[in-house]
Structure formats: structure tokens, C-alpha cells
Amino acid sequence: MEWVHGLWHFLDEFVEYFAALIIAAIIALYIYDRFVQRQHALLINYPIIGRFRYFLEALREPLRQYFAEESFYDSKDKVDWVYTAAKNKPNYQSFSVSQPFSGSRFILKHATSVLNDDEVDQNMQVTFGENKKYPFVSQTPIIRSAMSDGALSPEAIRAFSLAGRDSNLTINTGEGSLTSNHLFTLKVDPNNSKYLEVVKSTPFAELAFKIGDFFFNKKVALKWYRDILLNEKTQNTYIYDNSSHLLFRVNWEAAIEYFPREVPQELPDMIFQISSGLYGVRDKNGNFDEEKYKKIMKFCKMTEIKIAQGAKQTGGKLAGSKVTADIAYYRGVEEGKDIFSPNRFPYADTTEDLLNFIEKLQKLSEKPVGFKIVISDIASVETLVKELAKRKNYGEFIPDFITVDSGEGGSATAPLELMESVGLTTHNSLYILDMLLKKYNLREDVKIIASGKILTPDDVVITLCMGADAVGIARAFMMSGGCIRAKMCSGFGTHVCPVGMATQDPKKRASYLVIKKGKEIGHYHNNLLKSMKTVMAVMGIKSINNLNKSLLTYKNRSGEIYFDIDKYFQQKFKV
Numbered sequence: 001m002e003w004v005h006g007l008w009h010f011l012d013e014f015v016e017y018f019a020a021l022i023i024a025a026i027i028a029l030y031i032y033d034r035f036v037q038r039q040h041a042l043l044i045n046y047p048i049i050g051r052f053r054y055f056l057e058a059l060r061e062p063l064r065q066y067f068a069e070e071s072f073y074d075s076k077d078k079v080d081w082v083y084t085a086a087k088n089k090p091n092y093q094s095f096s097v098s099q100p101f102s103g104s105r106f107i108l109k110h111a112t113s114v115l116n117d118d119e120v121d122q123n124m125q126v127t128f129g130e131n132k133k134y135p136f137v138s139q140t141p142i143i144r145s146a147m148s149d150g151a152l153s154p155e156a157i158r159a160f161s162l163a164g165r166d167s168n169l170t171i172n173t174g175e176g177s178l179t180s181n182h183l184f185t186l187k188v189d190p191n192n193s194k195y196l197e198v199v200k201s202t203p204f205a206e207l208a209f210k211i212g213d214f215f216f217n218k219k220v221a222l223k224w225y226r227d228i229l230l231n232e233k234t235q236n237t238y239i240y241d242n243s244s245h246l247l248f249r250v251n252w253e254a255a256i257e258y259f260p261r262e263v264p265q266e267l268p269d270m271i272f273q274i275s276s277g278l279y280g281v282r283d284k285n286g287n288f289d290e291e292k293y294k295k296i297m298k299f300c301k302m303t304e305i306k307i308a309q310g311a312k313q314t315g316g317k318l319a320g321s322k323v324t325a326d327i328a329y330y331r332g333v334e335e336g337k338d339i340f341s342p343n344r345f346p347y348a349d350t351t352e353d354l355l356n357f358i359e360k361l362q363k364l365s366e367k368p369v370g371f372k373i374v375i376s377d378i379a380s381v382e383t384l385v386k387e388l389a390k391r392k393n394y395g396e397f398i399p400d401f402i403t404v405d406s407g408e409g410g411s412a413t414a415p416l417e418l419m420e421s422v423g424l425t426t427h428n429s430l431y432i433l434d435m436l437l438k439k440y441n442l443r444e445d446v447k448i449i450a451s452g453k454i455l456t457p458d459d460v461v462i463t464l465c466m467g468a469d470a471v472g473i474a475r476a477f478m479m480s481g482g483c484i485r486a487k488m489c490s491g492f493g494t495h496v497c498p499v500g501m502a503t504q505d506p507k508k509r510a511s512y513l514v515i516k517k518g519k520e521i522g523h524y525h526n527n528l529l530k531s532m533k534t535v536m537a538v539m540g541i542k543s544i545n546n547l548n549k550s551l552l553t554y555k556n557r558s559g560e561i562y563f564d565i566d567k568y569f570q571q572k573f574k575v
Contacts, residue, residue, distance in 0.1 A: 078455045079479070085527035086480035086520040106427070106462045107553040111540025120533040121543040126470050128302055128447050129368025129400040136301040136368050138269060139168035140529055141464060141544055145451050145472035146273045146306065146372075148176025150318055150327040151489070154236045155512040156501045157181035159481055162518030164268025167525045172271040172472070175306055175341070176318075177280025178296050179330045180239050180249045185266050188244045194258035195295075199238060199247040205229050233325035252295060259298040272300035273372075274361075277341035279331040288347065294364055302368035303361050304403060307345055307354070308423075322504045351387050359397035370401035370447075374423035375432055378573065382436055389440040399446060403472060404429045406452020426452035427466050431569050434467030457531035461539075464547045466565075478502075480524035481517045 026048060033047035042050040084091045128136045144164070149157045151174065161184040164171040173182055188198065201209075205228040212221030226235050229247060238247040263269075274281060280296060283289040297303070318327075318339040328335040348354035354371065361369045375381055388398045407423025423429070430450045437443040450463050451472030463471050479485070481501060488495045489502040496503040500512035536542070539551055554562040562568035 078459075081456050082476045082479045082524060085531075086524040088520075088523040088527065091527065091531070104554070104556045106465075107555060108458065108461065108465075108535065108539055109551050109553055110538045113540065115537040115540055115542065117533050117537050119542065120536050124529060124532075124544055126447070126544075128370075132362065132368055132400065133366040134301075136269070138170045138301075138470060140170070140525070141468075141470040142460065142525060142528060143170045143172060143271070143449060143470055143472045144477045145474035146172040146174040146271075146304070147474060147478075148174030148318075149179040149181050149330065150176040150322055150324075150504070152502055153497075153500055153504060153509045153512060154179075154181045154326070155509050155514050156481060156517075158184040159512070159514045159518040159521060160477070161185055161268055162515065163481075163521035163525065164270070165266065166518070167522035168269070169522065169525045170269045170271060170301075172304065173273050173300070175273050175275030175277065175279055176327070177330050178270070178272055178299060179326075180237050182270060183250070183267065183299065184239055185268070186239065186241070186248075186264055187266050188241045188246050188248055190244070192260070193248070195251055195254045195260070196248045197238075197251045199229050201225075201245060202229065234329055236324070236326040237329050250295075252292060256291065256295055256298075259295055261298075263299055263301060267299060270300045271302050271304050272296055273304045273306050275306040275341055276343065276345045277331070277333075277339065278346065279333070282332050284332075290364055293361070297365040297367060300367075302370070302400070303365060304401075305345065305348075305354070305358065305361075305369070305371040307348060307371050308374040308405070324504050327504070351384055355387065355391060355398070358399050362397050362400075368400035370399045370403060370449075372403035372405060374405050374407060375429040376407070376423050378432055378436075381432055385436045385440050385442065388442055388446070392442065392445065398442070401447040401449055401469075402433060403449040403451065404433050405472075426450055426454070426463065428569075428572075430463065430466045430468055432573075435569075457528055457535050460528060460532055461535045461547065462552065464544055465549060465552050467549070477521060477524065481521045482512070 029051075030047045033043040033050070037043060040050070042053065081091055124140050126138045126141050128138065144160060147160075152160075157179065158181050160169075160171055161182055163169055165185045171182070173179075188196065205225050208224040208228055209221045212224045222240055226238070226240070226247070230238055238249045240247055272280075278286065278288055281289050281293045283292075320336050320338045323331075323333065323336055323339060325335050327333075331339070333339055345354065347357035358369050358371065391398050404426075405423070406426040406429065424432070430448065433448060434443070437446055437448070447469040448467060449470045449472050450466070450468035451474065453475075454460060454463060454471050454473050455476045460471050475483075478501065482499045483497075483501055484499060486495075486498050488497050496505045496508055498508065500508040500510070503509065532544075536544070536547075541547060541551070549565040552565050554565055554568045556562075
């Protein structure tokens with residue numbers, strides 16, 4: 001029993017020393033707060049105790065969602081649905097919803113004779129640019145909205161690429177350009193790899209890989225393999241092909257005839273987004289590079305020009321802490337410096353300039369091209385639509401689609417003074433755009449993608465009923481990929497994304513489980529489609545092409561019911 005007494009004596013002394021150390025630290029902190037620091041009046045008057053204010057304030061956002069009612073989305077139940085769907089678990093509620101929604105809302109009209117799920121059409125394809133040489137057929141009406149490599153970690157982009165390939169999810173690259181991480185699922189074909197920079201292995205690298213794999217795991221082995229074969233700063237610009245055991249990235253200097261004639265089948269369907277910074281398609285002088293654009297479109301199905309985004313009518317912003325060597329390589333900018341894109345798209349000084357540039361891209365890529373806007377005024381949209389109608393009558397090219405974002409649209413980095421202060425909500429914007437395109441006989445020519453606060457299957461169906469051909473979802477896909485809504489995405493503060501999803505911090509990124517999260521993102525997408533069919537079956541609708549406004553009822557906050565949605569909006573818009 002001597003060892004027990006020895007251990008007790010040690011612990012007893014340790015506690016005494018530890019207590020003494022804590023007391024000394026508190027005294028030192030008291031003296032510092034009371035007599036030394038002159039930054040916080042609160043700490044001068046209330047040394048030590050005043051620090052709890054800053055501690056609790058730091059915990060407010062990360063912990064808010066766990067203890068308070070959901071205030072941003074309709075209910076916490078909707079947020080829970082996303083996380084449960086990503087885990088691919090049964091998504092049923094017991095007894096009642098935990099947070100009833102009593103505000104204004106759309107209600108789906110059910111059929112007298114409902115359908116069974118298997119009677120709903122399994123084909124949910126949406127075709128963009130039907131008159132183009134290479135039209136884009138999206139396998140689902142759901143698009144993962146624009147999120148840039150750089151704003152997201154390389155690992156998160158790879159997870160989305162896996163989900164896109166495995167669940168037929170269409171991915172919008174975001175304004176950060178097409179990067180190696182978007183090509184994560186690309187396979188190296190030794191007979192057709194002249195457009196790639198391929199790094200071959202060495203005996204030493206092979207030995208290190210085998211040792212790492214044997215004693216640790218594949219992730220450690222691959223890290224050692226990369227460290228030996230690649231430059232440390234630009235490692236992330238190379239992708240590892242498991243089947244060929246090669247590291248590669250696209251050689252953008254290669255002649256265009258070496259690039260694939262068609263988008264490789266193993267890649268997800270991707271929409272290439274061009275912003276005012278022209279990242280990825282800019283030359284050394286910052287001007288549009290036609291040749292680079294044509295090369296990028298060898299991997300993408302259509303192009304979206306970003307004119308505005310819900311929370312960011314200014315140009316995109318990326319903190320210097322996120323502008324790593326590989327992000328600088330992709331975007332053609334200087335490493336480590338903040339990126340503030342211009343407010344105005346360089347080829348959109350006028351509506352005519354924008355439409356001419358869209359026509360140029362359509363001719364260069366022979367694929368669909370559209371643009372993304374936020375709506376805050378009917379008159380300005382009608383002016384735009386009139387110009388489209390005029391071009392159509394003259395036999396000129398018009399955009400193949402318009403993406404309309406909500407004024408509530410999310411962003412990792414946006415000015416607070418513009419968040420929810422510029423732009424209408426999704427359904428209001430969508431109604432205006434759909435109405436005006438029909439008024440000028442353009443609705444069959446121009447598809448509409450709508451985005452903003454869409455989480456669950458009923459959100460998707462309601463948005464399609466309101467006139468959208470497809471929906472863009474960002475934040476819900478972030479949640480399905482592991483985001484805990486800690487609101488530490490920007491990179492401008494002292495804290496970074498705790499799950500390694502929206503940061504370039506190497507330690508946080510290393511914890512992100514690409515394969516696992518890629519599957520969960522795919523689960524969320526598949527469960528959205530599955531449950532959409534259940535909703536449509538209850539409505540008695542067999543195809544998404546039959547969804548329309550007549551299938552909706554609107555109840556406002558005061559309890560007034562509108563069975564005719566058009567009457568509600570006509571009364572609402574004072575024009």
C-alpha cells in the first residue's frame with residue numbers, strides 16, 4: 001500500500017502548488033487590469049470579473065444555436081432536417097414540431113387523390129441552353145450555389161466534388177475559379193495527359209509512402225509522399241490520383257488541342273462563375289483571357305457571370321490570411337494580400353455591354369451562359385428584360401439563364417450595412433422576374449435559378465412552384481458538409497472555422513474528413529430529391545415541369561388567406 005500513500009502525497013502537494021499558482025495568477029491579473037492596462041474601462045473598474053463579459057460574448061455565437069430558438073430560418077426543425085438528411089437517417093418528427101412557425105408562409109395544396117411515391121417521375125432533369133451546340137442537362141433541379149476555393153478549404157472543395165460526382169449534384173465553382181480541387185475526381189489517362197503537369201514518383205517517395213501507410217494510415221502516407229515530391233507552398237495545386245499513384249494538375253500553358261474534347265465523365269457537372277475580378281480567366285494585365293476561358297470550359301458545363309450576390313452587392317472579398325500560395329496561383333493574384341474585387345463587372349458598364357460579353361462567351365464556349373443578380377426594383381428589371389426582348393427580335397444571342405439571389409443571401413465576408421438592406425427576398429424577386437419574362441415572351445428562352453434560405457424539400461418545391469426552373473442552395477450544403485454555423489468564416493478575425501471547412505489554416509484543415517463529408521453532402525442531396533417526390537405525390541403532381549403558382553396558398557401574419565398567389569402579389573407590389 002506504500003505506492004497508494006505515495007500517490008496521495010504527490011496529488012496533495014500538486015493540488016497545493018496548483019492552487020498557489022492560480023492565486024498568484026489572479027493577483028497578477030488583478031494588478032494588470034486595475035493599474036497597467038488602459039484599453040478597457042470595464043476592467044479598470046471590475047478587474048478579473050469584467051473579463052467574463054468578453055468570455056461570454058465570445059461564446060455567444062458558437063453556442064447560440066444550441067440554446068436559443070432559431071431566428072434566421074423558419075424553425076430549428078428545418079436546420080435539424082438538414083443534419084439528419086446528411087447522416088442518411090430517417091427524418092420523421094414525433095408528436096409535433098419543436099418550434100411552430102406562426103408567421104407569413106406559403107402552403108402547398110394537396111390533391112384529393114394523392115399519388116404514391118413511385119408514380120412521381122424519376123426524371124428531374126433541367127436543360128439549359130437547348131439551342132446551344134453543347135446544352136447543359138442538369139440531372140436534378142438542385143445546384144450547389146457558388147462557393148469559392150479559398151473561401152472554402154481545399155478539403156471542403158474536394159468533398160463537394162466527390163458528392164457532385166456520386167450524387168449527380170451540379171456544383172457552381174464560385175468566383176475563385178476552377179481549381180485542382182474541383183478536379184479531385186479526375187483520372188489520369190496516360191494516353192491523353194499532355195494537358196496535365198504530371199509528377200512521377202521516386203524510389204524514396206515510394207518507400208516513405210509504404211512506411212507511412214503501414215505504420216499509420218493512408219492520409220499520413222500521402223502527406224509524406226507530397227512533401228517529398230512537391231514544393232511545400234503549392235502542394236495543394238496538385239491532386240493525387242489513387243488509381244495511377246500520380247500527382248497532377250492542369251497545365252494551363254498547354255495547347256488547347258491537348259485538352260479533352262468533352263468534359264471527362266468522372267468529373268461532377270460544374271458551372272464556372274466569373275466575377276468582377278475575372279479570377280482564373282485574367283491575363284497578366286487583369287484583362288479577360290479568351291484562351292484560358294476556352295480551356296476552363298473543357299471541364300465545365302456552363303458559365304455564370306456574377307453581377308451581384310444577396311449579401312454582397314460589392315465585389316467579392318477574401319482575407320489575406322486565406323490567400324495562400326495555391327489560391328494566388330489559381331486566381332492570378334499576389335499571395336498573402338487581401339482580395340477586394342471591383343464592385344462593377346469590367347464588361348458591364350451598360351446592359352448592352354453585359355449582353356455583348358455574354359454573347360462572346362456563348363460563342364467561345366458553345367455552351368450556355370447566364371448571369372446572377374439581386375432584385376430591388378421592378379423598373380430596373382423591366383428595363384433589362386426589354387433589352388433582352390429587343391435582342392431576341394433582332395435574332396441576336398440572349399442569356400440562357402438568370403440566377404436571382406435573395407437579399408438575405410449568405411456570405412463568408414460581406415459588409416453588415418448591406419446584409420438584408422439591399423435586395424428583395426427570394427420569392428418576391430422570383431415573382432418579379434418570372435412575371436416580366438412572361439410579359440415579354442421570353443420565359444421559354446431564359447431559365448431561372450433561384451437561391452436564398454432554401455433548406456428542405458418543401459422549400460425547393462415551393463420555389464419551383466413560384467417559377468424557378470432550378471434552385472441554388474449554399475448554406476444547407478455547408479451544413480451537410482459539417483458546418484456548425486459558428487460564423488467564423490471570413491478569415492478577418494482572430495478565430496477560424498472550427499471544423500476546417502471555411503479556412504486555410506493547415507491544422508484545422510487536416511481534421512476535415514473529405515471522403516466522409518463527401519458522402520454526407522451526397523446523402524443530403526439524395527434525400528432532398530427523395531422527399532421532394534413525397535411532397536409532389538401528396539400534391540398529385542407527377543413531374544417538376546407541372547409545378548406552378550396555382551398549387552400554392554399564401555397565409556399572411558394576420559391570418560388572411562390567398563388561394564390565388566397572383567392576387568396576393570399584385571396587391572403587394574405597389575406599381
